[in-house]
Amino acid sequence: MTSARSPRVAAARRLAKRSFRSADRRFLAEGPQAVREALACTPDRVLEVLVTDELAGRLPELVGLARDARVPVMRVTADVLASVAQTVTPQGVLAVCGFVDVPLEQALSAGARLVAVLANVRDPGNAGTVLRAADAAGADAVVLTDASVDVYNGKCVRATAGSLFHLPVVAGAPAAAAFDALRAAGLRVVAADGKGRDLDLADRDGDLAGPTAWVFGNEAWGLPDALLDMSDDVLAVPIHGRAESLNLATAAAVCLYASARAQRALPAPPSGH
Numbered sequence: 001m002t003s004a005r006s007p008r009v010a011a012a013r014r015l016a017k018r019s020f021r022s023a024d025r026r027f028l029a030e031g032p033q034a035v036r037e038a039l040a041c042t043p044d045r046v047l048e049v050l051v052t053d054e055l056a057g058r059l060p061e062l063v064g065l066a067r068d069a070r071v072p073v074m075r076v077t078a079d080v081l082a083s084v085a086q087t088v089t090p091q092g093v094l095a096v097c098g099f100v101d102v103p104l105e106q107a108l109s110a111g112a113r114l115v116a117v118l119a120n121v122r123d124p125g126n127a128g129t130v131l132r133a134a135d136a137a138g139a140d141a142v143v144l145t146d147a148s149v150d151v152y153n154g155k156c157v158r159a160t161a162g163s164l165f166h167l168p169v170v171a172g173a174p175a176a177a178a179f180d181a182l183r184a185a186g187l188r189v190v191a192a193d194g195k196g197r198d199l200d201l202a203d204r205d206g207d208l209a210g211p212t213a214w215v216f217g218n219e220a221w222g223l224p225d226a227l228l229d230m231s232d233d234v235l236a237v238p239i240h241g242r243a244e245s246l247n248l249a250t251a252a253a254v255c256l257y258a259s260a261r262a263q264r265a266l267p268a269p270p271s272g273h
Helices: 007-016 018-024 032-041 053-058 060-068 078-084 124-136 154-159 175-184 199-204 225-230 248-263
Strands: 026-030 046-051 073-075 093-098 114-118 141-145 169-173 188-198 212-216 233-236
Touching: 007 018, 007 026, 007 046, 007 078, 007 093, 018 026, 026 032, 026 154, 032 046, 032 060, 032 093, 046 053, 046 060, 046 078, 053 060, 060 073, 078 093, 114 124, 114 175, 114 248, 124 141, 124 154, 124 248, 141 175, 169 175, 175 188, 175 225, 188 199, 188 225, 188 248, 199 233, 199 248, 212 248
Parallel strands: 046 073, 114 141, 114 212, 141 169, 188 212, 188 233
Antiparallel strands: 026 093, 046 093
């Protein structure tokens, strides 16, 4: 494909805008890592792959993965791909995917023990990085409230580095309804906020060993008081040095890994061993 005016190319290009993504229920996954994970984990959601000859020559297994999944592969010039891609330096491949989010009830139906909730998180890079950290920590689901960024924003999708396709993601859930559903599923709702009690002390007291839903707020102004009041507990990552604070994604990783470690702790060996 050499023309950026092709209807298929134009249909992909319009997905840069949220209104068109919502109308079509489609989004773009850019780069070899994202496309590979989409094809490996959710092949039924991948509708089409656009790839340059140069990238296809370097990564023939990626094209093979698409063909094995019976996903149409369209060879395009670098200029055509650049007209669709949302990055300054496109990586030679992108996929048009159907939305992958699931209803909240479905995400919690398998006995979730660790969930990340993004409430009022507006920065797409932060949101995507928290989703990636949740995946790495072994979380069972990620919930984005209706006051948070669109999970299908191109920057957010890229920041997940493929993790968007690894675990159940809920998009646009009202916060109060989400909190109620999490509690009904047996999780304790814990807000991460600088005004809370020390995370290390909570860990020492065994408060992180049970099923937990961590709630993370906006990096600039944190969580609103209404959500703090709705939470079962409020914990703060301790600052041992002179830094004013941690950024959202780093703090989220610390909290999620603290819970993951506590939940996976091995019982102490019998005395004498």
